[in-house]
Amino acid sequence: MIYFVTGITGTVVPLIVEDLMKKDTDPVFYFALRKDTKGNGIQARFDSVVKSLDLDQSTKRKLVKNSKIVEINVEKDNLGIAPEMYSELIKNTEKILHGAADVRFDQPYDKIRISNVVFSEKIYSLFDEIKKFRKTHGKKEATLYYISTGYAYGKYKKPIPEDFPEFHPGKPDNTYAQTKAEAKIFILDKINRLNDRIVLFEPTIIGGAAKNGKTRTYNLHYVVFMLAYLGKLPFFTVNDVITEDIVPVDWVAAVISDIMAKDEYHQGVLRLASGPEAVPIRFMYEAGYDYYFKNDPVPGHKITKARIVPKWFLLFLLQFQKSVNRTLYFFTRNKRFRKLVKGISLMESYLPYIAGYKVFENEKSTKLIEKYTDCGTAPSLHDIYNEKGELVKKGYYNKIMKDTLETGWGGLVDFERLEKKTAAPCKAPQAAYSASRK
Numbered sequence: 379m380i381y382f383v384t385g386i387t388g389t390v391v392p393l394i395v396e397d398l399m400k401k402d403t404d405p406v407f408y409f410a411l412r413k414d415t416k417g418n419g420i421q422a423r424f425d426s427v428v429k430s431l432d433l434d435q436s437t438k439r440k441l442v443k444n445s446k447i448v449e450i451n452v453e454k455d456n457l458g459i460a461p462e463m464y465s466e467l468i469k470n471t472e473k474i475l476h477g478a479a480d481v482r483f484d485q486p487y488d489k490i491r492i493s494n495v496v497f498s499e500k501i502y503s504l505f506d507e508i509k510k511f512r513k514t515h516g517k518k519e520a521t522l523y524y525i526s527t528g529y530a531y532g533k534y535k536k537p538i539p540e541d542f543p544e545f546h547p548g549k550p551d552n553t554y555a556q557t558k559a560e561a562k563i564f565i566l567d568k569i570n571r572l573n574d575r576i577v578l579f580e581p582t583i584i585g586g587a588a589k590n591g592k593t594r595t596y597n598l599h600y601v602v603f604m605l606a607y608l609g610k611l612p613f614f615t616v617n618d619v620i621t622e623d624i625v626p627v628d629w630v631a632a633v634i635s636d637i638m639a640k641d642e643y644h645q646g647v648l649r650l651a652s653g654p655e656a657v658p659i660r661f662m663y664e665a666g667y668d669y670y671f672k673n674d675p676v677p678g679h680k681i682t683k684a685r686i687v688p689k690w691f692l693l694f695l696l697q698f699q700k701s702v703n704r705t706l707y708f709f710t711r712n713k714r715f716r717k718l719v720k721g722i723s724l725m726e727s728y729l730p731y732i733a734g735y736k737v738f739e740n741e742k743s744t745k746l747i748e749k750y751t752d753c754g755t756a757p758s759l760h761d762i763y764n765e766k767g768e769l770v771k772k773g774y775y776n777k778i779m780k781d782t783l784e785t786g787w788g789g790l791v792d793f794e795r796l797e798k799k800t801a802a803p804c805k806a807p808q809a810a811y812s813a814s815r816k
């Protein structure tokens with residue numbers, strides 16, 4: 379099968395490609411990449427992704443041999459792809475996987491729209507050309523696989539329905555959800571009006587792998603865990619109604635790659651959610667502190683538990699802190715205050731995801747997943763299967779938290795620095811984490 383893939387430098391797509399290398403006997407890839415902001419070119423970026431993949435050396439060599447990398451610029455015509463390459467893509471591509479998106483919650487609408495809406499429209503234009511080419515030449519129809527998100531539904535007072543072919547989003551939580559909803563409306567229209575072969579995937583929140591707890595990016599719940607560990611979460615909100623629908627990245631990749639490689643399901647929406655198995659936020663809160671208390675690698679480091687407050691009070695505190703730090707920055711021009719404002723804004727944008735009512739129906743999708751893939755339901759957040767196939771209660775939790783301590787949240791937390799700080803508490807307080815990530 380010949381694939382055109384976007385998002386290979388991200389969190390989810392590399393795992394899908396790993397799986398396709400095992401599930402498809404003769405995979406050929408075109409990977410769409412752009413230079414990064416540090417000046418790394420597309421070849422260097424691709425090489426480093428290949429190096430990081432969980433594949434043996436001969437499979438990696440096969441992947442490199444069977445891959446072409448395509449430089450793209452979403453803001454240009456035809457994605458900025460050179461004309462000869464664009465024609466080659468139209469002629470050869472059998473399946474498109476559009477997994478690229480800007481997943482940050484704090485971006486201005488006009489900016490994030492380019493990566494999430496304009497990009498999807500241009501991917502569809504390419505798909506449309508492929509479709510026509512294949513029809514004219516009597517070839518098997520192509521399929522477009524698009525990764526949407528359950529959060530495109532925005533604020534919903536009731537459980538979020540599986541309403542395909544309809545879609546009635548609520549008020550968006552942020553510009554990410556807003557632009558992902560716009561892109562979904564655009565894509566659904568192509569299915570409804572033109573009967574196109576398009577499959578949409580709707581993961582909820584993607585967490586570390588069920589297999590080993592590993593993740594490529596430490597955002598959202600990882601940031602909350604990190605702040606709690608560092609004692610920088612003085613207040614938090616939990617209640618018995620709010621649940622976190624988190625699905626392991628390897629399960630998401632397994633479902634998507636099965637759908638693509640088996641080539642039997644070609645139109646519709648698959649919600650990739652825990653549904654009724656989603657974990658209560660109270661459980662996360664307690665299990666998180668319990669684990670970090672017991673396994674703290676920094677001698678003498680004291681983890682202070684957050685004080686539980688109602689959600690409205692937490693919101694008020696965040697806004698108050700933001701105004702204070704903004705004012706302090708205005709008068710002192712000390713960058714620390716600006717960084718704090720950014721951090722608090724990010725926390726605010728996380729709140730609907732962490733403490734908002736989000737319940738995802740997944741009954742229809744579960745049946746489709748059972749029918750069209752070899753995957754069962756999502757391993758729920760607290761239960762996982764170990765290497766012997768035995769169910770381990772709360773095992774997933776321990777795996778992802780073990781990973782945060784082993785990697786220092788992917789390098790965000792410097793344990794040595796934290797240890798020095800712990801040993802010399804009189805020094806001026808400084809953040810023990812060096813960068814804030816998307």
Ligand SMILES: NC(=O)c1ccc[n+]([C@@H]2O[C@H](COP(=O)([O-])OP(=O)(O)OC[C@H]3O[C@@H](n4cnc5c(N)ncnc54)[C@H](OP(=O)(O)O)[C@@H]3O)[C@@H](O)[C@H]2O)c1
Pocket residue numbers: 384385386387388389390391411412413414450452476477478479480481492493497525526527528558580581582583584585595
């Ligand atoms: N992570 C989650 O919890 C979650 C949950 C539900 C749905 N999803 C969806 O799953 C998909 C993959 O998410 P992810 O977590 O893997 O995201 P990610 O780790 O942030 O990766 C995003 C990928 O998209 C690429 N990209 C973004 N804007 C681009 C642009 N303008 N031009 C070229 N490439 C661009 C990035 O390339 P660069 O490296 O060049 O920036 C990167 O490869 C997205 O569609 C997302 O909406 C994610």
